[in-house]
Amino acid sequence: MTRLGVPLLVGALAGALAAVQPINDTDVWWHLATGRETLAQGIVRSDLFSWTVRGAPVSTDQWLGQVVLYLSYAVAGWWGVALLRVVLVGTLIAIVALDASGRVQRPLAVVLATMPALLLTRAVAVDRPELAGFVLFAALLYLLRRGRAGSWRALVACTALVGVWANVHGSFALGAVLTGFVCIEGALRDVARRREYIAVALATLAVTLATPAGIATWTAPGSHFLSPPRDIQEWNVVDVRTPLGVAYAATLALLIASVLAGPRIDPREAVIVIPVAFLSLTAARQAPLLAIAVAPLFAERVAWALAFATRGATAQISRPASTFLAAAAVAIAAMAVAIAPRAPDERAYPRAALDSIPHGDGLFARYEWGGWLIWNAPATPVFVDGRLFQYRGAVLDDYQRIVTAKQGWRDAVTRRGVRALLVVPSDPVAVRARELGWRVIASSEMFVLIAAP
Amino acid sequence: MRVSPFALFLGVVFAYLVTLQPINDSDLFWHVETGRLTLAGDLPRVEVFSWTARGEPVFTDQWLGDLVLAVARAAAGWPGILALRALAVFALVALVVDAAMSARPRAPIVAAAAALPAILLSRFAWTDRPELLGLVCFALMIRLLRGGDRELLFAIPLLFVWAQLHGSYALGLGLILASCAARAIEEKPERWRFVPIASFAVLATLLGPSGLDAWTSSGGHFLAPPRFIAEEGAPDARTLPGAFFLITLALVIATASLGRRATLRETLVLVPVALVALTATRHTPLLAIAAVPFFASRWPDPIAGLRDRSPAAPEANLGRTRAFLIALLAFLPIAVLDAHVDESTYPRAALAAVPEGAGVFNQYDWGGWLLYAKPSTPVFIDGRLFPYVPDVLADYRAIVGAHPGWESVVARHGVKAMLVRPSDPIAVRATERGWRVAFRDAIAVVLIR
Numbered sequence: 001m002t003r004l005g006v007p008l009l010v011g012a013l014a015g016a017l018a019a020v021q022p023i024n025d026t027d028v029w030w031h032l033a034t035g036r037e038t039l040a041q042g043i044v045r046s047d048l049f050s051w052t053v054r055g056a057p058v059s060t061d062q063w064l065g066q067v068v069l070y071l072s073y074a075v076a077g078w079w080g081v082a083l084l085r086v087v088l089v090g091t092l093i094a095i096v097a098l099d100a101s102g103r104v105q106r107p108l109a110v111v112l113a114t115m116p117a118l119l120l121t122r123a124v125a126v127d128r129p130e131l132a133g134f135v136l137f138a139a140l141l142y143l144l145r146r147g148r149a150g151s152w153r154a155l156v157a158c159t160a161l162v163g164v165w166a167n168v169h170g171s172f173a174l175g176a177v178l179t180g181f182v183c184i185e186g187a188l189r190d191v192a193r194r195r196e197y198i199a200v201a202l203a204t205l206a207v208t209l210a211t212p213a214g215i216a217t218w219t220a221p222g223s224h225f226l227s228p229p230r231d232i233q234e235w236n237v238v239d240v241r242t243p244l245g246v247a248y249a250a251t252l253a254l255l256i257a258s259v260l261a262g263p264r265i266d267p268r269e270a271v272i273v274i275p276v277a278f279l280s281l282t283a284a285r286q287a288p289l290l291a292i293a294v295a296p297l298f299a300e301r302v303a304w305a306l307a308f309a310t311r312g313a314t315a316q317i318s319r320p321a322s323t324f325l326a327a328a329a330v331a332i333a334a335m336a337v338a339i340a341p342r343a344p345d346e347r348a349y350p351r352a353a354l355d356s357i358p359h360g361d362g363l364f365a366r367y368e369w370g371g372w373l374i375w376n377a378p379a380t381p382v383f384v385d386g387r388l389f390q391y392r393g394a395v396l397d398d399y400q401r402i403v404t405a406k407q408g409w410r411d412a413v414t415r416r417g418v419r420a421l422l423v424v425p426s427d428p429v430a431v432r433a434r435e436l437g438w439r440v441i442a443s444s445e446m447f448v449l450i451a452a453p
Numbered sequence: 454m455r456v457s458p459f460a461l462f463l464g465v466v467f468a469y470l471v472t473l474q475p476i477n478d479s480d481l482f483w484h485v486e487t488g489r490l491t492l493a494g495d496l497p498r499v500e501v502f503s504w505t506a507r508g509e510p511v512f513t514d515q516w517l518g519d520l521v522l523a524v525a526r527a528a529a530g531w532p533g534i535l536a537l538r539a540l541a542v543f544a545l546v547a548l549v550v551d552a553a554m555s556a557r558p559r560a561p562i563v564a565a566a567a568a569l570p571a572i573l574l575s576r577f578a579w580t581d582r583p584e585l586l587g588l589v590c591f592a593l594m595i596r597l598l599r600g601g602d603r604e605l606l607f608a609i610p611l612l613f614v615w616a617q618l619h620g621s622y623a624l625g626l627g628l629i630l631a632s633c634a635a636r637a638i639e640e641k642p643e644r645w646r647f648v649p650i651a652s653f654a655v656l657a658t659l660l661g662p663s664g665l666d667a668w669t670s671s672g673g674h675f676l677a678p679p680r681f682i683a684e685e686g687a688p689d690a691r692t693l694p695g696a697f698f699l700i701t702l703a704l705v706i707a708t709a710s711l712g713r714r715a716t717l718r719e720t721l722v723l724v725p726v727a728l729v730a731l732t733a734t735r736h737t738p739l740l741a742i743a744a745v746p747f748f749a750s751r752w753p754d755p756i757a758g759l760r761d762r763s764p765a766a767p768e769a770n771l772g773r774t775r776a777f778l779i780a781l782l783a784f785l786p787i788a789v790l791d792a793h794v795d796e797s798t799y800p801r802a803a804l805a806a807v808p809e810g811a812g813v814f815n816q817y818d819w820g821g822w823l824l825y826a827k828p829s830t831p832v833f834i835d836g837r838l839f840p841y842v843p844d845v846l847a848d849y850r851a852i853v854g855a856h857p858g859w860e861s862v863v864a865r866h867g868v869k870a871m872l873v874r875p876s877d878p879i880a881v882r883a884t885e886r887g888w889r890v891a892f893r894d895a896i897a898v899v900l901i902r
Contacts, residue, residue: 228691237687237695240732241677245687249731257724259706260715270710274703281699282690405855407881428878431857 003098005322005329006107010114011094012329012336017118018089018125019336022345023078026368027386028069028127029375031062032081035070038063043212049374051361051381052395052416059389060212061220064167065129081127082340088131090333093118095138096292100299102145105316106306113299116251116291123234123244124288133169136161138292140175141272144182145296147200148268155183155200163207166217172208173221174279174289178272179204185271220389225282229388234285248287252277255294258301265297273297346372350447353422357449362419364402364452369422383418405432413452421450456547457554459561464547465782467572468539471579472788475795476531479818480836481522481581482825484515485534488523491516496662502824504811504831505848505866506840512669513662517617518583534581535792539785541585546572548592549742552599553749560754567748570701575738577684577694584735587619592742594625598632598722599746605632605650613657616667622658623671624729624739629654631721639717675732679838684735698730698737705744712751719747800897801826803872807899812869814852816897819872833868855882863902871900 030049037044043063047056072080093114100113124134140161147155158179165172183201187194211217228235240249255277259265272293280290317325349372357363359379370385384391384399391399398412402421405428412418420441423430425448433450434440441449483502490497496516500509525533549571553564571592578588593611597604608629615622633647633654661667678685689695705723709715715723722743730740799822807813809829820835834841834849841849848862852871855878871888873880875898883900884890892899 230689230691237689238731239687240728249728252731253724253728256705256709256727257720259709260720260723261717264714265710267711270707273710274707277706278699278703281688281702404878406878407876426857428855428857 003101003322005317005325006110007094007097007101008329009325009332010097010111010118011090011092012332014093014118014121015086015090016332016336016339017122019082019086019340021085021125021341023082023127023341023343024345024348025126025128026348027371028081028344029373030371030385030387031066031128032070032073033371033374033378034063035066035068035073038067039070045212047390049382050370050385050391051363052383053390054381056390058387059170059220061166061170061172061217062129062168063212064164065132065169068132068168069127069129077342078344079340079342082342083337085125085127085131086333086336086340088135089121089125090336092121092131092135092138092292095135095142096295099138099142099145100295102296104299104303106303107317109299109303109306112302113295113297116247116254116298117288117295119247120244120251120288120291124285129169130171130285133165133171134288134292136165136168137171137175137289140165140178141293144179144272148182148186152196155196159200159203159207162204163210166208166211170217170220170224173218173225174276176204176208178275181271181275182268185268189268223389225279228283229392232388235283238281238284238287242284244284244287248280248290251291251294252280254298254301255290258294258297262301262304265300269297349376350422350444350449351376352444353442353447353449356442357422358420362417363422364399364413364416364418364420365422366403366424366427367399383416403427403429405429418452420452421448423448423450456551459564460547460549460551460554463550463565463568464543464545465785467546468543468785469788471542472535472539472785472792474538474579476534476581476792477795477798478580478582479821481534481821483821483835483837484519484522484582485526486523486824486828487516488519488521489527491520492523492527498662500840502832502835503820503840503845504813505833505845507831509840511837511840512620512666514616514620514667514669514671515583515618516662517614518586518619521586521618522581522583530792531794532786532789532792535789536785538579538581538585539789541589542579544589545575545585545592548589548596549575549745552592552596552746555596556599556746556749557752557754560749560757562756563752563754564749567745567752570697570704570748571738571741571745574694574697574701574741578735578738583619584621587615587621588738588742590615590618591621591625591739594628595722595743595746598628598718605629605636608632609650609653609657612654613660616658617661620667620671623668623675624726626654626658627725628722631725632718635716635718635721675729678733679842682838685733688731688734688737692734694734694737698734698740701737701741701744702727702730704748705740708748708751715747723747796822798896799826800872800894802894803892803897803899806892807872808870808901812867814849814863814866814868814871814873816853816873816877817849819897823872833866853877853879855879860886869902872897873900874898 033049034044037048043060044058045060047053047058069081069084072084076083096117097110097114101110104110121134124131140158143154143158143161147158162172162175162179165175180201183197187197208217209215230236238248239245276289276293280286349369354377357377357380361381363380364383365373367384370382373380373382374385384395398416401412402409403423409429421429421433430448438453439451441451487497496513497511498513500506500511522534525537529536550564550568553567557563575588578585590611594608597608612622612625612629615625630651633651637644637647658667659665688698690699726739726743730736799819804827807827807830811831813830814833815823817834820832823830823832824835834845848866851862852859853873871879871883875893880898888900888902890898891901
């Protein structure tokens with residue numbers, strides 16, 4: 001219990017911070033719709049929501065995450081969605097703090113070491129299966145470190161965890177790869193446990209294939225890694241000019257300083273830290289992974305620095321103090337539940353246009369409104385939405401051509417059979433269509449709905 | 454400072470290889486033109502090449518770099534520019550490899566491997582700009598800062614020269630200050646001797662024509678890099694330089710985790726350089742260059758066993774190596790002799806249709822070339838960028854992208870002609886809006902209002 005007080009408190013604080021955020025993610029809508037369809041008709045294997053790629057195969061790698069998300073909605077409405085986020089964020093940070101407290105006793109060191117993860121995961125505290133992927137990543141690292149330290153049960157739990165993860169989110173691939181690396185390193189180093197490591201590595205690889213998609217489960221993470229969609233902000237590279245970039249750069253600098261200076265780090269940590277650092281540099285949405293992975297290393301360094309500063313004075317937490325912290329955590333968690341939003345924030349969506357948009361095929365709407373339309377206007381299939389990969393190629397090219405009114409955009413409108421445009425008034429296509437005298441069906445400061453001739 | 458023959462040899466090899474690269478950098482032309490004015494005794498302190506920012510103050514932080522380029526061009530034409538590039542690459546590679554060799558004497562394989570990331574990453578900066586000279590200064594600075602007091606003192610005049618060549622000198626100052634701090638911590642007796650050294654280093658950066666303003670360019674690039682320019686974008690693992698950078702960073706972490714502990718001086722160099730390298734693709738070679746001695750001193754030597762059994766390296770061979778190097782260098786003029794500008798990406802054929810005088814809107818990438826190729830036509834914008842930030846640049850983007858309201862921007866500036874790419878949205882829109890096509894080919898279109 002003495003170890004749990006600080007992680008619980010930090011986790012509860014993180015959950016409370018997550019509760020303050022509105023529900024406004026552009027992808028939550030199509031995740032919910034897919035989860036609903038999965039519960040009603042079984043796993044969604046082909047596109048149901050668009051008119052441009054209807055019937056085309058879709059990725060099933062997040063089916064379990066989508067079902068859980070929809071169940072939370074079905075049970076408690078939007079409040080349920082918000083509570084799921086609060087629980088996931090709280091759990092994530094609590095696990096990071098627990099992992100950080102593995103080799104240090106100083107509560108301040110644990111709290112400070114968890115701060116980078118707390119800051120960087122703010123950007124991914126969204127209502128998507130992706131968030132569950134981060135929780136599972138943190139849990140896997142905790143188990144791998146325990147397994148490496150001698151716990152066979154922890155290693156077996158890694159396999160089970162990756163098995164679940166492969167059905168929740170495409171980030172499972174990182175878990176499988178890390179498990180493989182740790183097992184290879186363990187098998188080379190510890191001859192007595194070689195069979196255990198090999199068995200866990202092979203079993204982990206096998207469970208990633210025991211999903212509805214089979215070997216195709218690896219398609220989504222593979223294509224995201226090798227060909228990240230840079231047009232989408234979160235898939236762009238980390239920019240140190242942004243607040244997230246500053247936090248990330250500070251984390252990376254601390255990591256480099258930590259491995260360069262001070263006491264030697266456990267060389268086995270390199271097997272985890274190097275691949276995660278590499279991956280975290282590939283896209284902004286991967287940046288939090290680094291802060292999660294290096295928390296134990298930071299905790300050791302901070303504890304070392306504190307011991308140096310206080311000339312070796314110990315600062316362990318007592319059992320009553322830990323119990324008090326746990327009670328405070330419960331109180332904060334209750335507050336988070338109370339303040340969690342009960343309705344989505346739809347200010348960024350064209351709700352006033354809903355009554356005017358035509359039913360059936362032919363609506364061309366902005367990319368970031370696609371998911372919202374799937375949920376709110378089920379009788380009007382979308383041209384494109386946040387599921388992105390199924391649209392890559394011809395559909396996405398035509399979307400870009402039309403929305404930016406590039407050369408050939410009118411041909412694309414005719415060829416695709418677009419009947420109406422639902423876009424932002426400042427979009428080049430909105431300006432061009434008005435210049436050409438196309439009829440405006442409805443408009444506001446946020447949107448304009450234009451009939452194509 | 455004695456330089457290893459192996460480093461010189463690799464320097465010469467890469468100097469030859471870099472002569473195969475064409476002269477086509479879009480910024481070279483405005484550097485040369487600026488240098489030409491400076492050479493004539495008229496250091497441009499205000500904008501003279503454009504009609505949109507004429508009279509606005511401009512940076513003078515690269516005046517010496519521009520001057521060196523202009524002198525090379527005046528002395529030997531385009532072969533002079535190519536020779537300067539070859540010389541700079543020779544110096545850079547030789548310095549980098551020599552830093553590795555001095556960290557790991559008698560281990561050329563380790564030295565070459567340690568230098569490889571720096572050579573691969575800096576290769577993207579082997580262009581005809583003062584930036585390349587800045588990289589040479591950086592490599593030399595890294596070499597000096599690993600030495601003792603004498604080398605630290607030499608670092609100050611180097612910083613002074615660097616501050617006249619290129620804005621990257623700011624990193625050099627940061628490294629001198631970091632080294633002084635590290636040595637003050639490590640060498641407790643007489644630690645105060647580093648205070649005047651650090652002070653002189655700061656002073657050295659202020660002795661240029663810009664004075665305190667010399668920091669504006671460096672600060673602007675660091676705090677607000679123009680991300681829409683590819684080389685100013687954050688390192689992207691999908692690109693070749695981005696992938697090399699990530700591998701270099703991973704190697705730093707791996708070497709630090711598994712190898713001998715880093716010294717305080719190494720830590721205080723590598724951490725800030727890694728941070729700067731993260732800010733933009735053009736800064737990524739810095740980490741690889743700074744990490745060379747760190748790698749070289751820690752990586753295992755695959756042929757250590759063989760070498761230990763072989764007799765010591767014969768010093769007499771050095772004479773033959775030097776003779777070989779001199780022979781190689783003698784051939785360098787032949788390699789650069791037929792140098793000329795590769796204008797295959799520039800609108801040379803369109804120039805006749807471009808009107809003279811103010812009022813021509815041009816593609817950003819062609820601005821520098823235009824002020825060299827048609828000096829009678831001032832540019833709307835060019836690669837110097839900062840004189841145009843933020844208003845002219847915003848207007849440029851509005852026009853070239855045919856954003857809503859582009860016509861009012863055109864009217865406000867009084868644009869009378871456009872020199873753009875056929876694929877630019879404005880090329881399509883302006884034609885639709887009645888602009889006359891005065892010239893058109895696969896590269897450019899000239900539109901007259």
